[in-house]
Amino acid sequence: MPRPSVRGKLLETALEQFQAQGFNGCGVQDITNAAGVPKGSFYNHFASKEALALEVLEQYSQGSRPDLLTDETVPPIDRLRAHFAFLSDRLEGWHFAKGCLLANFGGEIADTNPAVREAMAAFFERWVSAVGVVLRQAQVQGEIDARHDPDQLARFLVYAWEGAVIGAKVMKSRGPLDDFFAVSFDRLLARPA
Amino acid sequence: MPRPSVRGKLLETALEQFQAQGFNGCGVQDITNAAGVPKGSFYNHFASKEALALEVLEQYSQGSRPDLLTDETVPPIDRLRAHFAFLSDRLEGWHFAKGCLLANFGGEIADTNPAVREAMAAFFERWVSAVGVVLRQAQVQGEIDARHDPDQLARFLVYAWEGAVIGAKVMKSRGPLDDFFAVSFDRLLARPA
Numbered sequence: 001m002p003r004p005s006v007r008g009k010l011l012e013t014a015l016e017q018f019q020a021q022g023f024n025g026c027g028v029q030d031i032t033n034a035a036g037v038p039k040g041s042f043y044n045h046f047a048s049k050e051a052l053a054l055e056v057l058e059q060y061s062q063g064s065r066p067d068l069l070t071d072e073t074v075p076p077i078d079r080l081r082a083h084f085a086f087l088s089d090r091l092e093g094w095h096f097a098k099g100c101l102l103a104n105f106g107g108e109i110a111d112t113n114p115a116v117r118e119a120m121a122a123f124f125e126r127w128v129s130a131v132g133v134v135l136r137q138a139q140v141q142g143e144i145d146a147r148h149d150p151d152q153l154a155r156f157l158v159y160a161w162e163g164a165v166i167g168a169k170v171m172k173s174r175g176p177l178d179d180f181f182a183v184s185f186d187r188l189l190a191r192p193a
Numbered sequence: 194m195p196r197p198s199v200r201g202k203l204l205e206t207a208l209e210q211f212q213a214q215g216f217n218g219c220g221v222q223d224i225t226n227a228a229g230v231p232k233g234s235f236y237n238h239f240a241s242k243e244a245l246a247l248e249v250l251e252q253y254s255q256g257s258r259p260d261l262l263t264d265e266t267v268p269p270i271d272r273l274r275a276h277f278a279f280l281s282d283r284l285e286g287w288h289f290a291k292g293c294l295l296a297n298f299g300g301e302i303a304d305t306n307p308a309v310r311e312a313m314a315a316f317f318e319r320w321v322s323a324v325g326v327v328l329r330q331a332q333v334q335g336e337i338d339a340r341h342d343p344d345q346l347a348r349f350l351v352y353a354w355e356g357a358v359i360g361a362k363v364m365k366s367r368g369p370l371d372d373f374f375a376v377s378f379d380r381l382l383a384r385p386a
Contacts, residue, residue, distance in 0.1 A: 022301040024217035097304050106359040107300035108215040111290050120363045148380070155360070156376040159369050160349070163356025166299040167348070170313045176352050183349040187341070188380060 007045045009035045015056050019098035023053060023109045023116075050113055053105070057119050060101045061126070069130045076138035077189055080131065081181075084161060088177040091168060099169040103162040128154045144189050157184060200238045202228045208249050212291035216246060216302050216309075243306055246298070250312050253294045254319070262323045269331035270382055273324065274374075277354065281370040284361060292362040296355040321347045337382050350377060 004012065013035035017026040028049055032039045046052040068083040091099070098104075102120055110117045132154035138144045160180060167176030197205065206228035210219040221242055225232045239245040261276040284292070291297075295313055303310045325347035331337045353373060360369030 020304060022215065022217055022305070024215055025301070025305060099300055099303070102363075103296070103356070103359050104300035106363045107292055107297035108218070110292070110362045111213060112215070112218060117363060117365075124360065124363060145380075149375075152372050152375060155369060155372045156353070156357075159356035159360040159372070160353035161356065162359050163296070163352035163354060164349075166296050166355050166359070167317065167352040169303045170295075170299045170310060170317060172310075176348060179345050179349045179352070182342075182345060183381070187338075188376070 006035075006037050006041055009037060010042065010045055010052065011056055011059055014052050015060060015101070016098075018053065018056060019094075019101060019104060023049075023105060023113070050115060053113070053116055054119050057101060057105070057116070057123060061123050066127070066130055069134055075143065076134045076141060077143045077185070080134050080138075080157075080189075081185060084181065087161070087165075088174065088181075091165060091177065092174055096168045096172050096174070100162060100165045103165050106162070107166075124158065128158050131158055138189070143191060145192050148188075153188070157188075160184070199228075199230050199234055202230060203235065203238060203245065204249055204252055207245050208253060208294070209291075211246065211249060212287075212294060212297060216242075216298060216306070243308060246306070246309055247312050250294060250298070250309070250316060254316050259320070259323055262327055268336065269327045269334060270336050270378070273327050273331075273382075274378060277374065280354070280358075281367065281374075284358060284370065285367055289361045289365050289367070293355055293358045296358050299355070300359075317351065321351050324351055331382070336384060338385050341381075346381070350381075353377070 010031065014031050017031050017034055020026075021030070028042050029039050031049075031052075032042050046055070065083060065086045068086060069079055071079060074082065087100075102123060105116055106120055110120065128151070132151045135144065135148065135150035135154055139146060139148065139150055164176040164180040168174055203224065207224050210224050210227055213219075214223070221235050222232050224242075224245075225235050239248070258276060258279045261279060262272055264272060267275065280293075295316060298309055299313055303313065321344070325344045328337065328341065328343035328347055332339060332341065332343055357369040357373040361367055
């Protein structure tokens with residue numbers, strides 16, 4: 001296995017630190033200490049902690065398995081379920097100690113770091129759009145109620161998920177995620193009678 | 194009008210600062226400067242910034258009009274709508290620059306400040322319980338589908354709301370709140386046919 005680059009190590013460690021401590025709760029030195037690299041090397045790779053946060057967000061986005069939503073060999077609602085199941089298993093693997101980086105940054109620094117807010121908005125838009133495509137396909141295939149507005153429902157589900165993640169982090173339990181699955185899939189997205 | 198006490202001024206200012214900057218984004222000095230009181234006076238009133246945060250949470254809870262949920266002169270679902278309408282108007286009045294203190298603290302410090310996490314968990318439990326009472330009454334009165342589990346639906350709605358608030362803060366728009374109203378009230382809580 002190749003050794004991770006200093007840059008890769010910083011990105012990986014920063015994701016952990018941002019999720020555990022928040023953006024303002026950890027400094028560049030905390031990140032370089034945790035990554036085991038000299039503080040001086042940080043600025044060879046990133047102009048600022050904010051620049052690092054933007055790259056961490058991008059990497060987090062790639063790691064959230066958006067491909068599960070676009071795998072057209074799987075029926076639409078099964079795809080959506082697989083996507084959220086991946087996310088909930090990951091949170092459980094983290095013992096609900098980290099949460100979703102979007103929700104964490106959204107609550108903490110949406111107002112103080114405009115560049116991060118814009119990157120988050122773009123992330124949400126891509127995610128909502130991918131979920132909207134799945135819901136439109138589900139509707140065409142008769143899997144969900146024809147009365148739904150698929151784009152609105154996509155926005156609702158993505159933000160409801162973020163809230164459930166906050167709930168799981170506060171309650172230290174997967175209960176809020178299980179409630180999300182039950183109400184979303186068994187009620188809102190139930191196959192029409 | 195009586196002049197607010199130093200303690201009252203600190204609580205009020207701290208709520209604003211915590212919502213705008215996050216818990217770690219502002220120090221005791223930022224709060225005392227913004228409140229226009231000497232830093233030294235802070236510790237006459239609060240043992241720590243965390244102790245202040247706990248009182249701010251309690252005051253925030255009282256200010257979120259839980260009474261709108263318990264006003265039994267109003268039909269249950271109208272009560273629920275009035276409660277969320279109060280919260281969304283307040284967010285709009287803040288120009289979506291503050292968000293819900295629970296979601297903000299939940300994302301930022303649920304893991305680093307156990308006392309704050311416990312206070313948030315208790316806040317969510319009270320809130321969910323009050324919404325659950327309303328939903329049970331709505332069900333008895335035939336306002337909503339008899340198949341819902343009212344407690345589960347209450348948890349889902351409260352966390353979905355928190356997610357919508359994160360969305361509004363990131364998108365700087367009431368769109369995510371409007372989507373919450375549309376999907377929750379027109380779909381999930383629609384009067385049975």
